[in-house]
Amino acid sequence: MTDQKLGQRAAENLKAIRAKKPLIHNITNYVVMNYTANALLACGASPVMAHAPEEVEEMVSFAGALVLNIGTLTKAWVDAMLIAGKKANKLNVPIVLDPVGSGATRLRTESAKQLINELSVSVIRGNASEVLSLAREGSRTKGVDSIHSVEEAENAALVLAKELNTTLAITGPIDLITDGERIFRVLNGHELMGFVTGTGCTATALIGAFLSVDRDPVSATATALAYFGLAGEIGAAVSKGPGSFQIALLDALFGMDEKILSNGAKIEV
Amino acid sequence: MTDQKLGQRAAENLKAIRAKKPLIHNITNYVVMNYTANALLACGASPVMAHAPEEVEEMVSFAGALVLNIGTLTKAWVDAMLIAGKKANKLNVPIVLDPVGSGATRLRTESAKQLINELSVSVIRGNASEVLSLAREGSRTKGVDSIHSVEEAENAALVLAKELNTTLAITGPIDLITDGERIFRVLNGHELMGFVTGTGCTATALIGAFLSVDRDPVSATATALAYFGLAGEIGAAVSKGPGSFQIALLDALFGMDEKILSNGAKIEV
Amino acid sequence: MTDQKLGQRAAENLKAIRAKKPLIHNITNYVVMNYTANALLACGASPVMAHAPEEVEEMVSFAGALVLNIGTLTKAWVDAMLIAGKKANKLNVPIVLDPVGSGATRLRTESAKQLINELSVSVIRGNASEVLSLAREGSRTKGVDSIHSVEEAENAALVLAKELNTTLAITGPIDLITDGERIFRVLNGHELMGFVTGTGCTATALIGAFLSVDRDPVSATATALAYFGLAGEIGAAVSKGPGSFQIALLDALFGMDEKILSNGAKIEV
Numbered sequence: 001m002t003d004q005k006l007g008q009r010a011a012e013n014l015k016a017i018r019a020k021k022p023l024i025h026n027i028t029n030y031v032v033m034n035y036t037a038n039a040l041l042a043c044g045a046s047p048v049m050a051h052a053p054e055e056v057e058e059m060v061s062f063a064g065a066l067v068l069n070i071g072t073l074t075k076a077w078v079d080a081m082l083i084a085g086k087k088a089n090k091l092n093v094p095i096v097l098d099p100v101g102s103g104a105t106r107l108r109t110e111s112a113k114q115l116i117n118e119l120s121v122s123v124i125r126g127n128a129s130e131v132l133s134l135a136r137e138g139s140r141t142k143g144v145d146s147i148h149s150v151e152e153a154e155n156a157a158l159v160l161a162k163e164l165n166t167t168l169a170i171t172g173p174i175d176l177i178t179d180g181e182r183i184f185r186v187l188n189g190h191e192l193m194g195f196v197t198g199t200g201c202t203a204t205a206l207i208g209a210f211l212s213v214d215r216d217p218v219s220a221t222a223t224a225l226a227y228f229g230l231a232g233e234i235g236a237a238v239s240k241g242p243g244s245f246q247i248a249l250l251d252a253l254f255g256m257d258e259k260i261l262s263n264g265a266k267i268e269v
Numbered sequence: 270m271t272d273q274k275l276g277q278r279a280a281e282n283l284k285a286i287r288a289k290k291p292l293i294h295n296i297t298n299y300v301v302m303n304y305t306a307n308a309l310l311a312c313g314a315s316p317v318m319a320h321a322p323e324e325v326e327e328m329v330s331f332a333g334a335l336v337l338n339i340g341t342l343t344k345a346w347v348d349a350m351l352i353a354g355k356k357a358n359k360l361n362v363p364i365v366l367d368p369v370g371s372g373a374t375r376l377r378t379e380s381a382k383q384l385i386n387e388l389s390v391s392v393i394r395g396n397a398s399e400v401l402s403l404a405r406e407g408s409r410t411k412g413v414d415s416i417h418s419v420e421e422a423e424n425a426a427l428v429l430a431k432e433l434n435t436t437l438a439i440t441g442p443i444d445l446i447t448d449g450e451r452i453f454r455v456l457n458g459h460e461l462m463g464f465v466t467g468t469g470c471t472a473t474a475l476i477g478a479f480l481s482v483d484r485d486p487v488s489a490t491a492t493a494l495a496y497f498g499l500a501g502e503i504g505a506a507v508s509k510g511p512g513s514f515q516i517a518l519l520d521a522l523f524g525m526d527e528k529i530l531s532n533g534a535k536i537e538v
Numbered sequence: 539m540t541d542q543k544l545g546q547r548a549a550e551n552l553k554a555i556r557a558k559k560p561l562i563h564n565i566t567n568y569v570v571m572n573y574t575a576n577a578l579l580a581c582g583a584s585p586v587m588a589h590a591p592e593e594v595e596e597m598v599s600f601a602g603a604l605v606l607n608i609g610t611l612t613k614a615w616v617d618a619m620l621i622a623g624k625k626a627n628k629l630n631v632p633i634v635l636d637p638v639g640s641g642a643t644r645l646r647t648e649s650a651k652q653l654i655n656e657l658s659v660s661v662i663r664g665n666a667s668e669v670l671s672l673a674r675e676g677s678r679t680k681g682v683d684s685i686h687s688v689e690e691a692e693n694a695a696l697v698l699a700k701e702l703n704t705t706l707a708i709t710g711p712i713d714l715i716t717d718g719e720r721i722f723r724v725l726n727g728h729e730l731m732g733f734v735t736g737t738g739c740t741a742t743a744l745i746g747a748f749l750s751v752d753r754d755p756v757s758a759t760a761t762a763l764a765y766f767g768l769a770g771e772i773g774a775a776v777s778k779g780p781g782s783f784q785i786a787l788l789d790a791l792f793g794m795d796e797k798i799l800s801n802g803a804k805i806e807v
């Protein structure tokens with residue numbers, strides 16, 4: 001698929017979300033709950049946050065996607081994620097995982113690996129060290145500390161995606177998306193995104209919304225990240241700092257013209 | 270009471286809140302805590318969030334109102350709501366309940382009903398399906414699925430308010446408030462309010478603030494919703510999307526001129 | 539140290555934070571997590587929120603400071619604060635405590651005192667009633683109710699800081715900082731700060747960032763509060779109310795010119 005076709009795909013996906021208003025079920029961290037919900041609303045989706053073990057199965061059964069995020073995890077929350085995730089798998093509701101801080105503490109690394117081992121996860125999004133920390137023992141993937149170039153990171157992600165049988169998105173100045181076969185790169189974005197807490201988590205939630213209307217995880221992820229990155233570019237143009245940017249980003253997600261998205265998405269295959 | 274008198278009542282209530290700065294005790298959901306607190310501050314009230322079972326009785330004893338919201342409930346949080354609510358009833362501190370998601374999952378419906386059964390709640394605010402899900406078995410109220418017109422919804426609310434012996438507020442493009450005898454309608458508001466998470470929860474918290482200075486639940490609720498809706502209209506006029514609207518709404522709540530509120534409140538009796 | 543030298547110190551501290559990007563580990567309340575994280579990012583630091591008992595020791599070992607805040611406490615959270623705090627003490631990671639609501643409920647007063655008794659805390663920041671509620675039985679400090687002038691409050695803080703062997707910051711229109719020997723006053727700030735939830739908590743977190751680069755608790759605290767207060771002045775100048783102020787404050791923290799800070803910091807010794 002060429003860049004241009006993926007731009008069209010981004011616009012089609014956004015249009016479908018705005019038409020269908022899919023319920024996106026989030027079990028996410030306290031820091032980003034409000035911003036994530038607002039970004040999903042701005043995108044056209046219907047967010048819900050629910051983590052009680054007694055209700056997550058029921059809630060996920062109405063959902064177009066399940067977003068799991070371990071940002072302020074405790075064991076009880078991870079247990080709720082497992083209950084919701086197993087039900088999602090049974091119902092073919094796609095799951096996207098954000099392994100916030102995996103690699104930094106044992107609890108986070110082990111919790112992320114447990115979720116991956118016990119659930120079938122469509123997409124995992126994180127930064128390079130988070131994603132590469134997910135390699136199992138005996139993985140042919142180099143650890144993040146022995147990676148010294150973009151090429152090495154791409155190769156590691158390719159190997160890991162195949163081993164984990166999922167789609168990986170490593171986001172940064174350039175986003176890398178791979179399912180172990182295809183590699184897509186998204187060039188949209190703005191450096192102010194690094195100064196607003198939870199932009200990564202928000203990207204993950206938007207991937208959930210795009211997965212609910214596009215069942216190819218690679219194109220759903222790439223188009224979601226292009227949409228989010230382009231909104232970042234548009235928002236940054238009218239911002240004076242990270243405070244006003246955070247607000248302008250929501251306005252840009254909401255106001256995104258589908259034609260502008262189709263033309264402005266920079267996705268390399 | 271005529272429309273004009275209710276406009277004056279809205280202005281008087283706002284003035285009283287600004288003068289007394291009542292403490293509003295919230296046991297609410299994670300998503301909206303920050304925005305709710307900021308809206309209460311903008312209104313002139315003093316918000317506090319406290320949910321530990323060891324302290325809720327003490328905290329509510331200082332409060333002008335107790336706001337209960339089941340948005341990201343767990344059983345432990347509902348238990349804390351019951352403890353706080355029983356103390357509030359003993360002290361005649363008015364309670365307002367937001368049954369977020371009641372009707373969607375069993376846990377939410379049952380928790381909302383338990384709160385209503387065990388506490389004396391002054392006002393319940395939600396959308397039509399949340400509120401109408403609260404009917405007890407054997408209720409003469411039609412279920413929300415069998416309601417096909419505004420008239421039917423109003424009749425259902427009237428019957429239910431009488432059965433539950435409380436004031437119900439069903440918010441939407443037009444807000445309906447009834448205690449089973451009187452029906453008030455509030456016409457203020459703006460469609461952007463539906464694109465900011467927690468505007469409903471914020472309305473509920475503002476009803477709490479108004480209840481702390483106006484012990485007629487119907488007029489407290491109607492005037493709070495008119496104030497909030499009018500602030501929404503004022504905020505929307507200077508907004509580019511839901512991000513900037515969310516901010517402009519706080520500015521408008523804070524800056525609301527009491528005369529403008531008196532004239533701009535659209536409350537039909 | 540003169541006022542001018544402290545202005546320079548404020549600028550140096552900010553410059554050091556922007557260069558080193560210290561990790562600031564927060565165990566804080568739900569209401570302010572998002573805003574606190576955004577303020578720390580705007581300042582140049584790297585915030586992390588983590589409260590699981592299994593990971594707080596590991597997380598704090600990477601940190602430049604530990605911020606403890608009891609705003610929406612439960613016993614489980616206080617336990618996590620104690621685990622993290624003991625590790626921080628072992629590693630000489632400075633701790634700053636925000637005793638939100640101490641004096642209002644027994645749980646808060648006792649939890650704050652327990653943290654102070656079991657941990658070595660570098661700085662405690664609160665309003666006058668919160669800070670003065672921390673006096674132990676038999677303290678020579680007057681209770682807050684018997685304090686009728688600024689002089690009496692300053693004397694009480696001086697005595698209490700010596701008794702608790704820590705640095706106290708009582709913030710308000712004028713901020714008072716004392717370690718029982720020295721007294722600094724910070725005159726920067728704006729009244730709109732009182733209409734945004736969590737500005738106190740944010741001040742506490744920024745003190746953490748400044749402590750990570752300035753091991754004199756008195757100058758770290760005074761320079762952090764001058765930086766925050768000056769950003770408040772700058773933000774207020776372009777705001778229409780507390781909504782836009784909250785955003786402009788983040789922009790001002792981010793965009794603060796170090797020379798402007800050096801000249802604009804109003805710290806009296």
